[in-house]
Amino acid sequence: xxxxxxxxPAGNFExxxxxxxxxxxxxxxxxxxxxxxxxxSINFTLDDLPEISKRCKAKHVRTYLTLNTIxxxxxxxxxxxxxxKAKEADITAVIAMDQAVIAxxxxxxxxxxxxxxxxxTNIETVKFYAxxxxxxxxxxxxxxxxxxxxxxxxxxxxxxxxxxxxxxxxVFGHGALCMAVSGKCYMSLHSQNSSANRGACKQNCRKKYTxxxxxxxxxxxxxxxxxxxxxxxxxxxxxxxxxxxGIKVLKIEGRGRAPEYVARVIxxxxxxxxxxxxxxxxxxxxxxxxxxxxxxxxRGFWNGYYLGxxxxxxxxxxxxxxxxxxxxxxxxxxxxTKAKIGEFKIDAYDVSIGDTILVTGPTTGAKExxxxxxxVNDEKLLTGSKGDTxxxxxxxxxxxxxKLYKIVENKVEV
Amino acid sequence: xxxxxxxRNKCIGCNYCVELAPNQFQMSKKDGKSVLLHAxxxxxxxxxxxxxxxxFDACDKASKACPVNIISxxxx
Ligand code: SF4
Numbered sequence: 001x002x003x004x005x006x007x008x009p010a011g012n013f014e015x016x017x018x019x020x021x022x023x024x025x026x027x028x029x030x031x032x033x034x035x036x037x038x039x040x041s042i043n044f045t046l047d048d049l050p051e052i053s054k055r056c057k058a059k060h061v062r063t064y065l066t067l068n069t070i071x072x073x074x075x076x077x078x079x080x081x082x083x084x085k086a087k088e089a090d091i092t093a094v095i096a097m098d099q100a101v102i103a104x105x106x107x108x109x110x111x112x113x114x115x116x117x118x119x120x121t122n123i124e125t126v127k128f129y130a131x132x133x134x135x136x137x138x139x140x141x142x143x144x145x146x147x148x149x150x151x152x153x154x155x156x157x158x159x160x161x162x163x164x165x166x167x168x169x170x171v172f173g174h175g176a177l178c179m180a181v182s183g184k185c186y187m188s189l190h191s192q193n194s195s196a197n198r199g200a201c202k203q204n205c206r207k208k209y210t211x212x213x214x215x216x217x218x219x220x221x222x223x224x225x226x227x228x229x230x231x232x233x234x235x236x237x238x239x240x241x242x243x244x245x246g247i248k249v250l251k252i253e254g255r256g257r258a259p260e261y262v263a264r265v266i267x268x269x270x271x272x273x274x275x276x277x278x279x280x281x282x283x284x285x286x287x288x289x290x291x292x293x294x295x296x297x298x299r300g301f302w303n304g305y306y307l308g309x310x311x312x313x314x315x316x317x318x319x320x321x322x323x324x325x326x327x328x329x330x331x332x333x334x335x336x337t338k339a340k341i342g343e344f345k346i347d348a349y350d351v352s353i354g355d356t357i358l359v360t361g362p363t364t365g366a367k368e369x370x371x372x373x374x375x376v377n378d379e380k381l382l383t384g385s386k387g388d389t390x391x392x393x394x395x396x397x398x399x400x401x402x403k404l405y406k407i408v409e410n411k412v413e414v
Numbered sequence: 415x416x417x418x419x420x421x422r423n424k425c426i427g428c429n430y431c432v433e434l435a436p437n438q439f440q441m442s443k444k445d446g447k448s449v450l451l452h453a454x455x456x457x458x459x460x461x462x463x464x465x466x467x468x469x470f471d472a473c474d475k476a477s478k479a480c481p482v483n484i485i486s487x488x489x490x
Binding site: 033034038072074075076077078079081192193194195198199200202 | 428429430441442443447478482
């Protein structure tokens with residue numbers, strides 16, 4: 001079995017670094033407005049492309065630029081600019097849904113990956129897009145059995161992409177699922193004039209709804225008012241079956257998520273993929289990975305449609321069920337390289353010996369550790385509070401732009 | 415007087431403002447973002463003033479439709 005490529009989301013440099021530090025094989029990200037997270041203020045800009053490429057290359061990590069919204073006439077020249085700059089920065093591939101983007105990337109000699117929004121559900125469509133693309137995401141609604149049929153047919157019929165290699169199939173492995181057909185949704189456009197297909201989804205399916213029969217006024221009794229908000233996809237407990245289906249790329253969702261989310265989820269899936277590889281994947285490990293995954297943002301987990309479930313499992317809340325949360329403490333001040341000690345200034349709250357801290361930053365990524373030793377204003381104290389300067393021995397380097405958080409338990413209201 | 419402001423760098427190029435106020439907005443073929451016509455740029459905030467009160471309604475509609483809320487319209 002060929003090793004599965006683990007593909008991580010990167011919404012900014014912090015998440016990018018977290019993905020690199022925790023074992024991603026590839027990362028995907030958007031720049032400017034033409035991607036599915038156009039609303040997010042954390043998008044990279046065109047000028048960031050060389051730096052992204054440089055950091056990833058140093059770790060032999062592939063880079064994918066998402067350019068997967070619908071495209072209007074007035075977008076055509078920015079599409080060209082984006083693809084050209086991506087090519088110049090030696091980005092590995094562009095993830096596309098519009099034929100104009102596919103054509104443009106092919107023309108400029110950039111590898112193309114077909115985005116889930118194209119909605120590939122059969123082998124003939126795979127054959128069709130093989131004329132343009134080396135990797136394709138299949139529709140989210142397929143079962144693993146169906147996925148397997150497609151990957152077997154690729155092998156049997158030797159369906160090759162422009163690179164001359166067999167077409168690789170990618171599926172979603174973890175993260176948000178919504179009720180739209182493979183990401184194509186008009187709900188946000190209908191209700192709030194904000195098109196998901198231009199990266200402006202307002203996530204109104206995540207809210208509470210009531211269903212009323214207009215004729216009788218009968219209100220449907222629903223145990224759960226979140227009738228359109230599915231739980232998050234999680235496949236770590238069925239990863240052996242996912243791998244069996246012959247997929248080559250496992251994509252993790254979450255370009256809008258915090259860097260510690262990326263760090264933790266990528267770390268778990270890295271471990272899981274490696275365990276499959278060396279035959280140590282077992283139930284016990286799955287249980288501990290699940291506990292880890294529950295600590296960061298989630299709406300509850302289910303296996304998606306992979307095992308043939310007919311309907312979604314619905315979330316019972318609008319927000320996260322994460323068992324942990326971070327509390328802002330202060331900022332990085334200095335790192336004493338020789339002694340490997342980090343100095344922080346506390347702006348809020350307090351931090352004590354025994355606490356788990358999280359340090360995030362564009363170069364630092366997201367690093368978590370327990371505080372075993374600490375000096376508060378050069379004195380050995382157990383707790384530092386607002387206004388204090390603390391120094392902590394660290395296994396990693398920090399920078400003055402870094403933020404310091406404390407990890408605390410999150411009481412989940414269900 | 416009607417004062418319209420567009421915070422251009424946040425535009426996602428969805429084209430709604432142009433549909434609703436075609437005389438005030440146009441999509442740029444260069445970067446795919448909206449352009450507020452006859453506007454002055456001050457640190458990314460483009461402002462246009464007009465004595466023609468009729469344009470208020472159209473611009474108000476555009477401002478309400480903009481999914482990223484970057485258009486503001488005032489009648490002063
Ligand atoms: S409506 Fe807003 S986001 Fe859409 S093109 Fe106009 S200014 Fe840009």
